Amino acid sequence: MSIVFIASSKLPTRHGDFLIHAFEESESGQEHIALTMGTIADGQPVLARVHSECLTGDGFGSLRCDCGPQLEAAMTLIAQVGRGVILYLRQEGRGIGLVNKVRAYALQDTGADTVEANEQLGFAPDLREYSMCEFMLAHLGVQQVKLMTNNPLKVAALQQHGIQVVERVPLLTGRNPHNDQYLDTKEEKMGHLLNH
Ligand SMILES: Nc1nc2c(ncn2[C@@H]2O[C@H](COP(=O)(O)OP(=O)(O)OP(=O)(O)O)[C@@H](O)[C@H]2O)c(=O)[nH]1
Ligand SMILES: [Zn+2]
Secondary structure: OOEEEEEEEEEEEOOEEEEEEEEEEOOOOOEEEEEEEOOOOOOOOEEEEEEEOOHHHHHOOOOOOOHHHHHHHHHHHHHHHOOEEEEEEOOHHHHOOHHHHHHHHHHHHOOOOHHHHHHHOOOOOOOOOOHHHHHHHHHHOOOEEEEEOOOHHHHHHHHHOOOEEEEEEOOOOOOOOOOHHHHHHHHHHHOOOOOO
16 A cells, blocks of 8 residues: 655644644545654654544444544543554544444344444455554654554554554453443454453
């Protein structure tokens, strides 16, 4: 994949003052974002989050998943240590897109779990890929990351793309009665480490 850097600006947030960096995939035009805080190009391991877009959770406060609280926790932790990076990848619905995610939710409303719903729609459970991360982190000067994630497959995928993940930092937050079963399915079928 080829991806190019477009522009950076200041982004004050309620979690602290970040910089926002915009990138664009050359062939598809797909846009991705990095948020950074502090000195991250000094070769020292950087607290990092590779977050997949979830408009419902990140933007609307949906309780069907744990994405919103995970994003907030990642921004808060980065602000606490004063340095870090969030790659916000536009891979809505684990890569199936927002409309198909709503289709999957409709199937989940009638009993399917998150994996079965994808399969009933003709998709693999997870279509994401992470090759853009290598360029984005290199552009930002980040050499090693302490990755905030509960997903060991994400750690492995990033390592396959040459990213040095020196530590996995669990991001256990956001469980509620609406997503309890959904999180159990991620643990049982998708290998997430949720300690439940
Ligand atoms: N297809 C589909 N996508 C979902 C569903 N619920 C959340 N997502 C998407 O899943 C993505 C986040 O993936 P998760 O499985 O929650 O977590 P992860 O990124 O693999 O792992 P963490 O780093 O621990 O958050 C986002 O793109 C969400 O939009 C669902 O029921 N079906
Ligand atoms: Zn979500």
